[in-house]
Amino acid sequence: MRTGERPSGRSVATAARGGGRSARVVAQVLRATAEQLGRVGYVALRVEDVAQNAGVNKTTIYRRWPTKADLVSATLRREGEACEGAPDTGSVREDLLIMLRRLVDHGRSPMVRVMMPEMTHPEVRAIANGLKHNFESEWVSVVARGVGRGELPAGTSPLLVTEIVTSAVIRRLIRGEEMPDEAFCESVVDLVLAGSVALAARRPRAKTG
Amino acid sequence: MRTGERPSGRSVATAARGGGRSARVVAQVLRATAEQLGRVGYVALRVEDVAQNAGVNKTTIYRRWPTKADLVSATLRREGEACEGAPDTGSVREDLLIMLRRLVDHGRSPMVRVMMPEMTHPEVRAIANGLKHNFESEWVSVVARGVGRGELPAGTSPLLVTEIVTSAVIRRLIRGEEMPDEAFCESVVDLVLAGSVALAARRPRAKTG
Numbered sequence: 435m436r437t438g439e440r441p442s443g444r445s446v447a448t449a450a451r452g453g454g455r456s457a458r459v460v461a462q463v464l465r466a467t468a469e470q471l472g473r474v475g476y477v478a479l480r481v482e483d484v485a486q487n488a489g490v491n492k493t494t495i496y497r498r499w500p501t502k503a504d505l506v507s508a509t510l511r512r513e514g515e516a517c518e519g520a521p522d523t524g525s526v527r528e529d530l531l532i533m534l535r536r537l538v539d540h541g542r543s544p545m546v547r548v549m550m551p552e553m554t555h556p557e558v559r560a561i562a563n564g565l566k567h568n569f570e571s572e573w574v575s576v577v578a579r580g581v582g583r584g585e586l587p588a589g590t591s592p593l594l595v596t597e598i599v600t601s602a603v604i605r606r607l608i609r610g611e612e613m614p615d616e617a618f619c620e621s622v623v624d625l626v627l628a629g630s631v632a633l634a635a636r637r638p639r640a641k642t643g
Numbered sequence: 644m645r646t647g648e649r650p651s652g653r654s655v656a657t658a659a660r661g662g663g664r665s666a667r668v669v670a671q672v673l674r675a676t677a678e679q680l681g682r683v684g685y686v687a688l689r690v691e692d693v694a695q696n697a698g699v700n701k702t703t704i705y706r707r708w709p710t711k712a713d714l715v716s717a718t719l720r721r722e723g724e725a726c727e728g729a730p731d732t733g734s735v736r737e738d739l740l741i742m743l744r745r746l747v748d749h750g751r752s753p754m755v756r757v758m759m760p761e762m763t764h765p766e767v768r769a770i771a772n773g774l775k776h777n778f779e780s781e782w783v784s785v786v787a788r789g790v791g792r793g794e795l796p797a798g799t800s801p802l803l804v805t806e807i808v809t810s811a812v813i814r815r816l817i818r819g820e821e822m823p824d825e826a827f828c829e830s831v832v833d834l835v836l837a838g839s840v841a842l843a844a845r846r847p848r849a850k851t852g
Contacts, residue, residue, distance in 0.1 A: 597811050601814045604810075605817065608818070609817070618803075622807060624838075625803075625807065626834065626838060628837070628838040628842045628845075629838025631841065632837035632841040
């Protein structure tokens with residue numbers, strides 16, 4: 435039973451939206467996992483401890499998330515929801531700033547700070563790579579909308595803009611350094627936007643006859 | 644006793660410049676350490692293996708580098724010499740590109756690729772932090788010279804330019820991703836330089852009366 439569900443046997447996602455007992459259990463377990471990750475990280479995380487803190491049976495967890503990697507992946511997805519949903523304010527500068535601030539906030543959470551140095555662990559890296567595509571595609575869509583509105587020139591590479599705007603924060607994050615302040619975020623976004631516009635002005639324009 | 648040296652009491656540095664036996668031993672040991680780092684990384688590195696590969700006694704190594712961290716730090720400094728010495732071509736774009744290409748080349752070496760994921764190890768991180776200042780100061784000096792020549796506007800922050808230009812490469816490096824190609828390096832440098840100029844044009848100019 436999957437999407438387009440029938441009356442009985444609701445999927446986890448439906449239950450989560452409905453807020454039933456199942457959704458409560460999911461929320462409790464993922465919250466407990468996030469807390470535990472913030473305390474001990476991925477490598478030392480024990481499903482037993484999560485079960486105890488969430489007040490559920492270990493088997494309840496294993497039934498839904500057969501491996502520790504599954505459980506942590508679901509937790510990061512849930513916690514990452516605060517970072518998700520590309521904004522659409524009508525201004526590419528505003529949208530990029532909103533996303534960069536979210537990334538900075540996310541990088542200040544205990545869970546992320548404890549887990550980041552564990553990026554070298556193959557399972558952690560696999561989990562992170564699984565989330566990376568979603569993350570990137572939202573940034574790319576924001577930049578692409580800016581191009582569509584004519585705020586950015588037609589030749590702009592959304593992926594390049596994304597990489598340059600996010601890398602300074604992600605580099606600090608991975609290295610466990612302090613997250614940048616608002617002024618830094620604005621400087622980076624403004625510099626990249628201004629640079630994109632200025633570079634395009636130098637290129638021979640394709641549309642001019 | 645080789646070129647231009649005094650009969651007795653030469654320092655290691657003098658010997659290194661002069662190319663005497665002491666310098667040869669240093670070179671052999673550091674080379675063997677670099678090779679071993681590229682094979683097994685920092686954590687698994689054993690001074691015994693380095694000694695054997697370099698054809699010297701373990702005590703010869705310990706006399707000069709009392710700890711594994713000392714030995715590896717010296718090796719990274721030596722290997723990093725290829726990345727050192729800020730260029731001064733008279734063009735900030737050329738200088739930045741030379742340094743970015745060096746960083747990319749450096750990031751392709753087996754030693755760096757094996758060690759980067761170990762950045763989370765406290766000793767590796769301490770070694771890297773010890774080298775970071777040198778690295779940053781050369782980038783900053785190149786950008787500052789560009790400002791001095793008027794290629795970049797007076798309000799430019801050399802540290803910000805450094806961070807934005809280097810972060811995309813360093814982020815890939817830390818995450819063990821592929822190093823970018825020449826086109827990517829040029830795009831980043833051009834975008835940051837064009838952005839710096841364009842942003843300054845928007846600021847009220849301090850020197851105008």
